[in-house]
Amino acid sequence: MTEPKTPxxxxxxGPSKKHGRDGKSSATIYDVARVAxxxxxxxxxxxxxxxxxxxxxxxxxxxxxxxxNYQVNPFARALPxxxxxxxxxxxxxxxNPTFFDIIRGAQTTATDRDYTLVLxxxxxxxxxxxxxxRRLMATVDGLILASPRMDDDNIRALAxxxxxxxxxxxxxxxxxxxxxxxxxxxxxxxxxxxNGHQKVAYVAGPPExxxxxxxxxxxxxxxxxARLESVRLESSKPTVDGGRQTAREVRASGATAxxxxxxxxxxxxxxxxxxxxxxxxxxxxxVGFDDIFGADFTTPPLTTVRSPLGECxxxxxxxxxxxxxxxxxxxxxxxxxxxxxxxxxxxxxVPVR
Amino acid sequence: MTEPKTPxxxxxxGPSKKHGRDGKSSATIYDVARVAxxxxxxxxxxxxxxxxxxxxxxxxxxxxxxxxNYQVNPFARALPxxxxxxxxxxxxxxxNPTFFDIIRGAQTTATDRDYTLVLxxxxxxxxxxxxxxRRLMATVDGLILASPRMDDDNIRALAxxxxxxxxxxxxxxxxxxxxxxxxxxxxxxxxxxxNGHQKVAYVAGPPExxxxxxxxxxxxxxxxxARLESVRLESSKPTVDGGRQTAREVRASGATAxxxxxxxxxxxxxxxxxxxxxxxxxxxxxVGFDDIFGADFTTPPLTTVRSPLGECxxxxxxxxxxxxxxxxxxxxxxxxxxxxxxxxxxxxxVPVR
DNA sequence: CAATTTATGGCAACCGGTTGACAAAACTAG
DNA sequence: CTAGTTTTGTCAACCGGTTGCCATAAATTG
Numbered sequence: 001m002t003e004p005k006t007p008x009x010x011x012x013x014g015p016s017k018k019h020g021r022d023g024k025s026s027a028t029i030y031d032v033a034r035v036a037x038x039x040x041x042x043x044x045x046x047x048x049x050x051x052x053x054x055x056x057x058x059x060x061x062x063x064x065x066x067x068x069n070y071q072v073n074p075f076a077r078a079l080p081x082x083x084x085x086x087x088x089x090x091x092x093x094x095x096n097p098t099f100f101d102i103i104r105g106a107q108t109t110a111t112d113r114d115y116t117l118v119l120x121x122x123x124x125x126x127x128x129x130x131x132x133x134r135r136l137m138a139t140v141d142g143l144i145l146a147s148p149r150m151d152d153d154n155i156r157a158l159a160x161x162x163x164x165x166x167x168x169x170x171x172x173x174x175x176x177x178x179x180x181x182x183x184x185x186x187x188x189x190x191x192x193x194x195n196g197h198q199k200v201a202y203v204a205g206p207p208e209x210x211x212x213x214x215x216x217x218x219x220x221x222x223x224x225x226a227r228l229e230s231v232r233l234e235s236s237k238p239t240v241d242g243g244r245q246t247a248r249e250v251r252a253s254g255a256t257a258x259x260x261x262x263x264x265x266x267x268x269x270x271x272x273x274x275x276x277x278x279x280x281x282x283x284x285x286x287v288g289f290d291d292i293f294g295a296d297f298t299t300p301p302l303t304t305v306r307s308p309l310g311e312c313x314x315x316x317x318x319x320x321x322x323x324x325x326x327x328x329x330x331x332x333x334x335x336x337x338x339x340x341x342x343x344x345x346x347x348x349x350v351p352v353r
Numbered sequence: 354m355t356e357p358k359t360p361x362x363x364x365x366x367g368p369s370k371k372h373g374r375d376g377k378s379s380a381t382i383y384d385v386a387r388v389a390x391x392x393x394x395x396x397x398x399x400x401x402x403x404x405x406x407x408x409x410x411x412x413x414x415x416x417x418x419x420x421x422n423y424q425v426n427p428f429a430r431a432l433p434x435x436x437x438x439x440x441x442x443x444x445x446x447x448x449n450p451t452f453f454d455i456i457r458g459a460q461t462t463a464t465d466r467d468y469t470l471v472l473x474x475x476x477x478x479x480x481x482x483x484x485x486x487r488r489l490m491a492t493v494d495g496l497i498l499a500s501p502r503m504d505d506d507n508i509r510a511l512a513x514x515x516x517x518x519x520x521x522x523x524x525x526x527x528x529x530x531x532x533x534x535x536x537x538x539x540x541x542x543x544x545x546x547x548n549g550h551q552k553v554a555y556v557a558g559p560p561e562x563x564x565x566x567x568x569x570x571x572x573x574x575x576x577x578x579a580r581l582e583s584v585r586l587e588s589s590k591p592t593v594d595g596g597r598q599t600a601r602e603v604r605a606s607g608a609t610a611x612x613x614x615x616x617x618x619x620x621x622x623x624x625x626x627x628x629x630x631x632x633x634x635x636x637x638x639x640v641g642f643d644d645i646f647g648a649d650f651t652t653p654p655l656t657t658v659r660s661p662l663g664e665c666x667x668x669x670x671x672x673x674x675x676x677x678x679x680x681x682x683x684x685x686x687x688x689x690x691x692x693x694x695x696x697x698x699x700x701x702x703v704p705v706r
Numbered sequence: 707c708a709a710t711t712t713a714t715g716g717c718a719a720c721c722g723g724t725t726g727a728c729a730a731a732a733c734t735a736g
Numbered sequence: 737c738t739a740g741t742t743t744t745g746t747c748a749a750c751c752g753g754t755t756g757c758c759a760t761a762a763a764t765t766g
Contacts, residue, residue: 028722039746044724054744074492075437076722078428080751086471086492094457097450097646104447107474111485116492118439119472121460132464139427139439139469267650293450294647297620381752392716397754407714429752433721 027068036064047072086116087320088136089144089313090129094121097292098262098309102146102167105313113321115141126150126208133158142320145169146313149208163323163330165316169210175323176333177316178211181218184305184338188259188287189222191340195348197257197285199229203246203269205238205261212261215289219259231255235265243268247276256284256349263288263295263304270298270345285346300344308336380421389417400425439469440673441489442497442666443482447474450645451615451662455499455520458666466674468494479503479561486511495673498522499666502561516676516683518669522563528676529686530669531564534571537658537691541612541640542575544693548701550610550638552582556599556622558591558614565614568642572612584608588618596621600629609637609702616641616648616657623651623698638699653697661689 029047033040038057046053046061053061064070078084089106091099103119110117120136122129126149133150136143142163148155152171158164159174166176192200202219205212216232223230233249235242243265250258250269260266266288270280280286280300288295291306315334322328382400386393391410398405399414406414417423431437442459444452456472463470473489475482479502486503489496495516501508505524511517512527519529545553555572558565569585576583586602588595596618603611603622613619619641623633633639633653641648644659668687675681 030722040722041724041747042745044722045745048724052744057744071491073432073722075428075431076751077724078751079426079432079722079753080724082751084428094460095453095646097453100448100450100453103472104474107447107472111473116489117472119456119460119470120464121457136469138424293448294650297647297650299652383752393752394717394754395715397752398715401754405714410715426752429721430754431721432723432752433754435721 026073027065027070028073029070031068032061032064032070035068036060084139084141085114086118086140087142087144087317087324088118088120088133088140089146090120090122090132090136090148091146092122092124092129092149094119096264097294098290099146100293101309102313102316105310105315106144106317107313109314109317109321113317115317115321122149124149124206126154130154137161141324144313144316144320146316147209147211163320165320165323167312167316170333173331175319175329175331177312177319178333178335179307179312179338180335181214181305181338182221184307184340185215185218185259186222186225187340188303188305188346189219189226189228191342192257192285192287192346193226193228195285195346197228197349199231199253199255199257201231201233201250201253201255201258203233203235203243203250203258203260203265205235205265209238209261215259215261235261238262239264240268240271243270244272247272250284251276251278257287257346258284259287259289259305261289263290263292263302266302266304266345267295267298270302279350280345281347282350285349287340287346291341295341296343298345303343303346304341305338306341307338311336379426380418380423381426382423384421385414385417385423388421389413437492437494438467439471439493440495440497440670440677441471441473441486441493442499443473443475443485443489443501444499445475445477445482445502447472449617450647451643452499453646454662455666455669458663458668459497459670460666462667462670462674466670468670468674475502477502477559479507483507490514494677497666497669497673499669500562500564516673518673518676520665520669523686526684528672528682528684530665530672531686531688532660532665532691533688534567534658534691535574537660537693538568538571538612539575539578540693541656541658541699542572542579542581544695545610545638545640545699546579546581548638548699550581550702552584552606552608552610554584554586554603554606554608554611556586556588556596556603556611556613556618558588558618562591562614568612568614588614591615592617593621593624596623597625600625603637604629604631610640610699611637612640612642612658614642616643616645616655619655619657619698620648620651623655632703633698634700635703638702640693640699644694648694649696651698656696656699657694658691659694660691664689 029040029043033043042053043061046058107117118136118140120132122132129150145166147168148166155171156173164174166174170176170178200223202216204216220230231253233246235246238261247269266286270286273280273284278284288302288304291304295302295304319328382393382396386396395406396414399411460470471489471493473485475485482503498519500521501519508524509526517527519527523529523531553576555569557569573583584606586599588599591614600622619639623639626633626637631637641655641657644657648655648657672681
């Protein structure tokens, strides 16, 4: 009993039931190999290298695997290969509906391509974001950053380690997926011009937001083209509350139409204006950005420049996965179309009686 | 050069830079051990078993680790221990706002306790859900099922493998976190009764939803107690569209107040009624469930029975983590309070002129 | 100060796969 | 029927940690 064990003389036992929390565990390739009567490495090849093993042995092994209900241990596989079949998605704020569709798009693509999605949140803080990113880097094959708050250099540093795809922002040298504001904004401004508006206000988002600047540029350009006056206002934070707080400035600006950095701001602004007895759209037209969940719950429903967020999430995931499989461009921007969703919050200004 | 390598005579090189996608990689405990002048196992102990090594060596190792910028490889650690520091969360539908807060609650708790959250979606299908669950099981230490659609036996089977916590449903023998409908519903019904309503309709959710039944029971009980008549209606799906479709039946039912299985149904119903020229709450009062994001965007804002969803997510995660650390009860239900959020969609019926 | 206990670090096996090198077997061609 | 190829399976090392066992060093005790 106390003699040194002889590792070769494996007892012809059934599948090993060893570790695991309470004595139950799953079969290993060694178990499969024993049942199939081949070497473990053959099992490994049969299961991951199609064609490397003869059809007969393949069948033998597959049957054995099925019988034992074998499942690969992802960790054991990850160790030598470094591949985890997992990618990370970092969003600024999980409760911000802008990200819902992005998350879903990425999640769906992940599952479709047999990857697992790991989700992390940065709470709108560049520092937290960087920590989360570094943390995830250890466990995933690649990373998607949605509306990242950290600076370009940090993003590029991450991208040097593993494939990174950025959503809603352009970073030189890193693959990006960005909604092209042009089309949607010109449609919006054209619609406003057609309704007789002459002065348009843009309520900006956080100063760190790359996208907010693009939108402001888009608004300016479109207004110039349509010969409308444009004015820029600031917001404290890109939320419903932040929108409420801008109501005073909006009124003071003298603009009859407002585009806001995002739908949340638009909704807050609209509610506050309505509470102050100002009719939307009769006195002021409001146009949001993104077309988030709930944008049509309001009265009137919100006119908004839709960004295909789900598409962005899915596109970024596809791009990342392609990169991981050695396909696709290692940099450059994929741009997706935006479009105006005309609902009730914008229209012709009714002359004051 | 071609002689067999001598693994012992390790050259006194710097930190090994080997695999990795493109030649860069991180330090291992062996690198740390070499720099600190101790054995790798000592490094391992210093880093995971506090107090197992002397303070001097500890310091030595920590310095070396810091210098090399060492980070444990989670996979290498997971292999022998079986611990992954990761848990999974499966939700029925990522775009359903009910889950947003649950996700966030779980995510926050995970990060706080140094765990990673893996997210999966079942697309409302029991089969997909089971597949996703099995898939995740291999990679995580435990699982949270939010509003699971699969049957009790399958859940119990999963729970036999690894710790599982269920949200929004009670399963015998499995730890659950469930909002207690009682308080919120009685407040709602009492408020309706006080406003003179006499017949209350309940629009049910999917037949597989355990929670829908609990809510119906709660409504009946509260109505009985308040001596109101209650009637149950069915919905096709628990969405805004589904809500729209129930408008006809609601009107036909003769009820002046409606509680719906969730807020989405309530919003759809309200919009459809309003479109048909029925005033809310003047002609019909509407009360939803959950208090999801956007419930107050409507006009009038939605009265609803709030479930503390974030709390549920956080509570479930806490419970799971406790379980994983050998603390806490292995079964039993944790119930969280619901409360009425009185907004504009409910009130006194205005007599028809 | 010797004897005993306790604290500390090293050795080596192990977790469950992957993979390069190589030998045996099967097949092809001359 | 044999030499030359190609296919197929085996061996053994390796990925980067963890951990039981043991020897030694240090601390405690009589």
